[in-house]
Each structure stands twice: as structure tokens, then as C-alpha cells.
Amino acid sequence: MPVHPVFAEALPLLEGITSFETALADPDLAPRVLAFMDAGNGPPPPDADTSEDAAPGPHGPVPLRIYAPPGDDAPQRPAVVWVHGGGFRMGSVDDPSSDRTARELSARAGAVVVNVDYRLAVDGVCYPVPHDDVVAALRWVRDHAAELGVDPARISLGGDSAGGNLAAGAALRVRDDDGWTPAALLLAYPTLHPVLPPLSRGLAAAVAGLPELLRFLPADVEDMHRNYLGGPETTADGYAMPGLALLEGLPPTLVVNAEYDDLRASGEAFAASLALAGVDVRLVTAPGMLHAFLIASDAVEPAVRVRELLADTVRTAQSPQSGAVRPLRSAAGSAA
Numbered sequence: 001m002p003v004h005p006v007f008a009e010a011l012p013l014l015e016g017i018t019s020f021e022t023a024l025a026d027p028d029l030a031p032r033v034l035a036f037m038d039a040g041n042g043p044p045p046p047d048a049d050t051s052e053d054a055a056p057g058p059h060g061p062v063p064l065r066i067y068a069p070p071g072d073d074a075p076q077r078p079a080v081v082w083v084h085g086g087g088f089r090m091g092s093v094d095d096p097s098s099d100r101t102a103r104e105l106s107a108r109a110g111a112v113v114v115n116v117d118y119r120l121a122v123d124g125v126c127y128p129v130p131h132d133d134v135v136a137a138l139r140w141v142r143d144h145a146a147e148l149g150v151d152p153a154r155i156s157l158g159g160d161s162a163g164g165n166l167a168a169g170a171a172l173r174v175r176d177d178d179g180w181t182p183a184a185l186l187l188a189y190p191t192l193h194p195v196l197p198p199l200s201r202g203l204a205a206a207v208a209g210l211p212e213l214l215r216f217l218p219a220d221v222e223d224m225h226r227n228y229l230g231g232p233e234t235t236a237d238g239y240a241m242p243g244l245a246l247l248e249g250l251p252p253t254l255v256v257n258a259e260y261d262d263l264r265a266s267g268e269a270f271a272a273s274l275a276l277a278g279v280d281v282r283l284v285t286a287p288g289m290l291h292a293f294l295i296a297s298d299a300v301e302p303a304v305r306v307r308e309l310l311a312d313t314v315r316t317a318q319s320p321q322s323g324a325v326r327p328l329r330s331a332a333g334s335a336a
Contacts, residue, residue, distance in 0.1 A: 003260055004288035006300055010039035014211040023213075042297025045100040046107035055140030062133045063117035064140070065093040066148070067106040078154040079112040079145070080105055080186070080314045081138050083170075085161025085292065088121040088130060088228040097295040101160065101307075104294075108311030112150050114141050118166065126230030127240045134159075134170040138182070153319040157182040158310070160294060161263070162228070164190025168242035168250075168270075175249050184317035185253040186310055189263050189291050190270070193243035194233035196221045197269040199262065206260050214290060216262035243270055247277035254282050254313050256306055258289040284309065 002008065013036040023029040049068045054061035068077075082105065084091045084098035091098060093115040102113040118133035119125050138157055145152040159167035164187035175181050196218055199207070207215060222233070229235050238245025243266065255271045257264040264285065271283040286293060286302045296303035 001259070001287045003290065004040075004300060004302065006040045006296070007288075007290050007293075010036045011211060014213045017211070017213050020213065040293075040296035040300050040303075041096075042299055045103040048103045048106045048113075055136045057136030058132050059119060059129050062119075062136050062140075063093070064137060065102070065115040065117065067102045067113040067115065068149075069106055069110055072110065073149060075146075075149050076151040076154075077112050077149055078109055078156070078183075078314050078317065079114065079141060079148065079150040080109070080156040080158055081114045081116060081134075081141050081167075081182070083116050083118065083134055083157075083159030083163035083166045085159065085163045086120070087224045088162045088165075089224075090120065091163075093117045097160070097292060101294050104307045105311055105314060108308060109314040111311075111314050112148050114148075121228045121230075127228055127236075130166055130228070131169050131173070131239055134166045135173045138170050138174060139178070142180070153183060154317060155182050155319075156184040156186060156314050156317050158184075158186030158188070158314075159190070160188035161292065162191060162224075164188055164267075165192055165242065168192060169239045171250055172242060172245050172247075173239055181249065181251045181319070182317075183251060183319040184313050185251050186256075186313055187253065187267065187270070188256045188294060188306075188310070189258050189261055190255070190267055191216075191221065191224070191263050192241065192266045192270045194225055194229075194236045194241045196262065197243075197265045199265050200268075203262070203264055207262055210260060210290075214260075216291070221262075243273065247274050247279055250274065250277070250279045251319070252280040252282075252317065254284070254309070256309070257283070257285045258291050258293055259285050259287050260289065261291040263291060 013032045017023045023033045049070050051066045053064045102115045106113045116137040118130045157167050171185050255267045257267040271281050274281040293303050298304050
């Protein structure tokens with residue numbers, strides 16, 4: 001379908017703008033960018049009881065924001081560890097996209113959501129620091145399930161965009177090092193390969209008419225990944241770029257792509273690799289949607305359907321009775 005009308009009407013605001021960071025610092029351009037980012041936003045997201053905590057990690061404490069349905073103190077709730085996006089160098093648990101997603105998941109799934117405020121790849125920070133932070137957060141939730149009122153067999157892991165990369169990498173790490181996996185893996189419009197896979201003819205046609213600011217061109221992806229890795233793409237292992245990893249033994253995985261998003265190529269390729277590895281995978285493309293559409297209000301029906309799908313996955317996911325898997329070979333190896 002065409003770009004959803006809510007977003008299509010706002011696209012002219014971005015004409016001639018090539019950088020979010022530059023535009024937001026320009027008093028003449030910033031109002032246009034902010035108006036576009038507000039397109040599709042609606043009433044505040046659902047209420048949640050929130051608290052702050054921190055997971056010990058190899059690079060210092062990892063701040064966590066914990067969301068729970070108001071007044072719900074049931075002892076065996078599902079949980080999801082959520083990892084925000086932002087190209088590895090932007091974003092936080094305070095961002096509207098991250099906060100809305102956490103609140104929506106908590107309300108719709110009746111779940112505890114642990115939002116990870118990992119260290120960003122700025123000021124010399126690079127892989128493996130953000131990855132290590134997410135792994136530390138996941139282990140902390142698993143080890144503190146009783147205190148959180150969470151069923152340890154119902155802990156899922158997910159993230160959007162760069163956060164999807166970090167979530168997948170963390171799932172691989174605990175599979176290999178701990179012999180354990182979360183109950184489910186949820187990846188929303190993720191970037192998972194060091195070099196963006198070739199776009200299909202249909203995808204290339206779909207994104208060709210988008211403003212440059214909304215594209216993930218090869219040079220953009222290269223810059224994003226080099227900044228995260230702290231070096232060229234050839235330095236990546238499977239924990240940094242899960243598209244390189246051996247994927248056997250990962251939990252059931254939901255991959256959600258936006259129809260109008262270059263990164264859809266990465267999500268589609270990763271889903272195909274998961275299927276070849278024998279992983280239970282579901283691939284969904286949200287029609288008419290742009291990258292980062294989870295922030296959209298309930299007036300944008302495809303975004304609502306995806307939020308419901310994510311919540312249903314969190315609510316119903318269940319680890320095997322043992323709660324563990326047999327450790328496999330390191331994800332640092334390349335997939336054959």
C-alpha cells in the first residue's frame with residue numbers, strides 16, 4: 001500500500017533536509033523536523049507504575065527503568081527486556097518512542113517491561129560496551145525474576161532498530177555463555193548485518209521516493225556500523241552483527257519490518273537465516289509504515305496491530321520447562 005496518509009502528508013516537511021542532527025540545531029529547520037516527528041502522535045500512552053534500578057555490568061552500573069501495570073503485583077507475570085534504537089549513538093529510556101513502546105507493551109501484555117539505558121557509542125565508546133550493557137541487563141532480570149514478580153520462564157527480549165541488533169546479540173551471548181535463552185526474541189525494523197543486504201526490486205522501488213533523511217543508504221549504514229564497531233565492518237563478530245552468527249538454538253523470534261524502510265532488507269535476510277537454522281520465526285511487514293513507526297498513535301492502524309502482536313508474543317511466550325538450552329558454538333563464527 002502507499003505510505004500511510006498520516007505520514008505522507010508530513011513528508012514535504014523534510015524536503016531538502018539530509019541530517020536530523022544538523023536540522024535540529026538549525027532554528028529555521030528544527031520546527032519542520034519536530035513537526036514531522038510529531039506526525040501520527042496522539043494521546044499519551046497508557047499509565048504504568050515505574051521504578052528505577054541498575055544492573056551491575058563490566059563497564060559499570062546499567063540504568064534500568066521498570067514498567068508494570070498499575071496496581072498489579074501478581075507473582076508470575078511475563079516480562080520483556082526492551083532495548084531502544086537510535087543508531088547506537090542516540091536515544092534513551094526517556095525518548096517518547098522508547099517510553100511509549102514500554103508502556104504499550106506493559107499495558108497490552110500485562111507484563112513487566114525493563115527498559116535498558118545502555119551506554120551509547122559516543123565519545124570513544126564502542127562495541128562491546130553497549131552489547132555488554134544489554135547482556136548485563138538481561139541477566140539481571142533473569143536472576144531477579146522473583147523480586148520483580150516475574151515468571152522466569154516467561155522473560156522475552158526485544159528492541160527496535162539498533163536496539164534490535166543489541167537484543168539479538170545479547171540472545172546469542174547468553175545462549176553461548178549461559179546455556180540459556182529468553183522465551184522469545186522480538187526485533188522491530190532491526191539492523192543486523194555489517195553491510196546492508198541488497199534491496200529487492202520491490203523494496204528499492206518502495207523507498208526510492210522517500211526524502212533522503214528517511215533513507216538508510218549504504219553509506220549511512222556503513223557510518224552507523226563503523227561508529228558502533230569502532231573500526232571497519234570486517235572487525236565485526238556475530239555478537240556485534242548477528243547476521244554473521246550461527247543462529248541455531250535461538251528462541252522463537254518475531255521480526256517486524258516497515259514496508260518503506262531500507263533496513264527491511266536486513267530483517268528479511270535475518271528471518272530467512274533463522275528459518276534455515278531451524279528457529280521458529282515469524283516475519284511481518286507493516287504496510288504503509290516508515291522506520292520507527294512504533295511511536296505512532298492508535299490512529300495509525302498498522303502500528304496498533306504491530307503493538308498488539310508484540311504484546312501477544314510477550315504474553316504467550318514460554319521457555320522450555322528446563323529453562324535452558326545446550327550451549328552451541330560461539331556466535332563469533334560466520335554462518336556457512
